Every structure is written in C-alpha cells, then in structure tokens.
Amino acid sequence: MSKGLAIMTSGGDSAGMNPAVKCCVEYARKQGYIPYLVYDGLRGLIDDHIVEATRELTSGILHRGGTVLRSSRSKRFFELQYRQQAYDNLQRRGIGQLIVIGGDGSFNALNQFYNDFQVPFAGIPATIDNDIPGTDYCLGVDTALNMIRQSVDSIRDTATSFSRAFVIEVMGRHCGYLAMVSALSSGAEVCIIPELPYDLDSIGARLIEEKKNGRTYVLAIVAEGTRMSEHFTRWLSDSMQMDARLTVLGHVQRGGSPTVHDRIMAYKFSVAAVDSLRSGNTNAIMTFRDGTFGSVPIETVTSSKYRIDSDLLKLCEPLSR
Ligand code: F6P
Numbered sequence: 001m002s003k004g005l006a007i008m009t010s011g012g013d014s015a016g017m018n019p020a021v022k023c024c025v026e027y028a029r030k031q032g033y034i035p036y037l038v039y040d041g042l043r044g045l046i047d048d049h050i051v052e053a054t055r056e057l058t059s060g061i062l063h064r065g066g067t068v069l070r071s072s073r074s075k076r077f078f079e080l081q082y083r084q085q086a087y088d089n090l091q092r093r094g095i096g097q098l099i100v101i102g103g104d105g106s107f108n109a110l111n112q113f114y115n116d117f118q119v120p121f122a123g124i125p126a127t128i129d130n131d132i133p134g135t136d137y138c139l140g141v142d143t144a145l146n147m148i149r150q151s152v153d154s155i156r157d158t159a160t161s162f163s164r165a166f167v168i169e170v171m172g173r174h175c176g177y178l179a180m181v182s183a184l185s186s187g188a189e190v191c192i193i194p195e196l197p198y199d200l201d202s203i204g205a206r207l208i209e210e211k212k213n214g215r216t217y218v219l220a221i222v223a224e225g226t227r228m229s230e231h232f233t234r235w236l237s238d239s240m241q242m243d244a245r246l247t248v249l250g251h252v253q254r255g256g257s258p259t260v261h262d263r264i265m266a267y268k269f270s271v272a273a274v275d276s277l278r279s280g281n282t283n284a285i286m287t288f289r290d291g292t293f294g295s296v297p298i299e300t301v302t303s304s305k306y307r308i309d310s311d312l313l314k315l316c317e318p319l320s321r
Contacts, residue, residue, distance in 0.1 A: 041102075098122075164218075
C-alpha cells in the first residue's frame with residue numbers, strides 16, 4: 001500500500017469541509033498513512049499546491065466555515081495533459097490515494113483521473129445543494145438550512161410590520177431541497193421548487209381566501225433553480241395587490257461556522273472514507289442512507305439522478321398550489 005494519502009476540497013465550498021479535512025488527516029495518520037493537503041482543489045492538483053500535512057496546518061480549523069484548503073472549478077482538469085501533470089505531482093511525493101471532499105462534478109473528475117492513472121479515491125459528499133445520488137445527506141446542508149432559517153425569521157419580522165409579501169430566493173442550482181426544507185421549517189405560505197409543479201391560479205385563490213381571513217403578510221420561498229423569483233415577486237404585486245419584495249439570500253448561505261450536526265457528520269464521513277481506502281475500495285462515495293453510513297461505487301453517482309424524499313415532497317405540495 002502506498003503510504004501517501006492526499007486530501008482535497010473541490011467545487012462549491014460548504015460548512016463541514018474543515019472538520020472533515022482535520023479528521024481525515026488525523027485518522028489517516030493513525031492508520032499509518034502520510035497525509036498530504038492539496039490546496040485550491042483540482043487547480044492545485046495541477047499546479048502542485050501540495051504539502052505534507054502538519055499539526056499546525058490542521059489545528060484551529062474545526063469551527064471555521066468554508067474550506068481552509070480553498071477550492072476551485074478547473075476546466076484544465078478535463079484535458080489529459082493537465083491530468084498527467086497532476087499525476088506527476090502525486091508520484092513525486094509517493095501519494096497513491098486521494099480523498100476528495102466535494103460534489104458529484106469533483107467525483108466525476110477524479111473518476112476520469114482514476115481511469116487514466118489508477119489513483120484510487122474516496123469521495124465525501126459536501127454541497128449545500130444536497131443533490132448527490134446515493135446519500136441522504138451532504139456536508140454543509142444543516143449549516144446552510146440554519147443560516148436560511150435565521151434569515152427567514154428576520155424577514156418575517158419586517159414582513160409582519162409592513163404587511164408585505166416577501167419572496168426569498170434560496171440556493172440550489174438544480175435541486176429544491178434547501179428551499180423545500182426551509183419553507184416547511186419556517187412556515188412559509190408558498191414554496192416553488194423544480195421538483196413540484198406550481199399553480200399560480202390556485203396559489204392566488206388560496207392567498208385571497210387567507211387575506212379575507214386576516215392574513216396580512218406572505219412569505220414565499222423560491223428555489224434558485226426555478227428562475228422564478230422575479231416573476232413571482234411581480235405576480236404577487238400585480239395579481240395579489242401586495243407590496244412585494246424580493247430577497248436573494250445568495251452566498252451568505254454557503255458561509256458560517258459548521259453546526260454540531262455538520263461537525264459530527266464530517267467526522268463520521270472521514271473515518272468511513274479512510275477505512276474505505278484501507279479496505280481496498282476504489283472510487284467509492286461515502287453515503288448516509290436511512291440513518292446508516294455506507295458507500296456506493298462512483299457509477300451509482302454518475303448514472304442516477306438525486307431524488308428528494310417523497311414524504312417531504314408530499315408535505316410541500318400544498319405550498320405550491
Ligand atoms: O455549491 C452549490 C452552489 O452554491 C449552488 O447552490 C449555486 O447554484 C452555485 O453553487 C453557485 O456557484 P458559484 O459559487 O460559483 O457562484
């Protein structure tokens with residue numbers, strides 16, 4: 001077994017990456033590996049931003065949001081000549097295995113790297129979008145949901161004071177998970193996500209009825225991926241005759257100190273990733289499914305589409321009609 005094991009973060013950062021980096025390094029060292037850190041994600045792999053992990057580099061990082069290893073989305077990694085460069089960088093240091101903390105785009109890139117050079121990797125799912133097939137949970141989701149909850153609670157204060165309608169746009173490139181859970185947990189009146197058809201006529205009829213019964217304000221959570229936020233805000237203003245405002249929460253959702261849940265999940269995913277490599281798995285993605293930790297082959301991630309839990313979708317349905 002090659003003793004060098006490199007740990008990297010890649011793609012959109014998320015809270016929980018830092019505790020995962022720390023745990024991977026410390027646990028890998030205990031298992032006899034020499035842990036290395038790759039800075040700047042795939043770009044750093046190509047440009048040789050790789051150093052041996054020291055105690056100083058991974059101390060005092062547990063509580064920090066984002067990733068101290070920094071991240072990137074590299075187009076160059078799609079070209080064989082740059083992957084060759086990355087491989088040479090690893091070879092020179094005797095690094096024969098990788099742990100990548102990120103999303104499915106990063107896992108695909110590392111899978112291509114494996115096909116070229118047979119460097120096995122383990123993937124730790126980390127993205128606030130929570131859209132990786134095979135796992136119910138990705139690092140950073142709980143922290144993002146809590147950031148959103150805090151923001152929606154604050155917006156409710158001003159919405160009630162001014163009797164206004166607020167559309168709050170929540171992140172999620174293609175997936176409505178954050179919007180759906182936020183709408184349910186903050187008691188929003190409306191939720192629009194890509195996974196559910198919406199019906200403006202029936203939303204309108206419902207809101208008019210509620211206004212008759214004393215409703216003075218409206219909170220609507222809209223997933224970024226629907227591209228409906230501005231249209232829906234105008235519709236509330238024109239059709240509902242409400243003073244309507246749009247708040248796009250944006251990247252604030254990606255930051256912040258990881259919650260206790262994300263810290264503990266980071267530890268468990270990290271131990272699973274190191275153990276997976278030790279037991280000879282190649283290209284496995286760590287998963288948390290129905291309350292149990294496990295892993296799936298990368299093919300499961302590449303060949304399927306993430307589906308939101310159908311019970312949660314059912315709960316959300318009345319908010320889209
Ligand atoms: O990491 C996922 C995500 O935050 C998506 O929700 C969002 O659509 C995208 O990344 C934003 O990407 P960027 O940080 O490159 O603007």
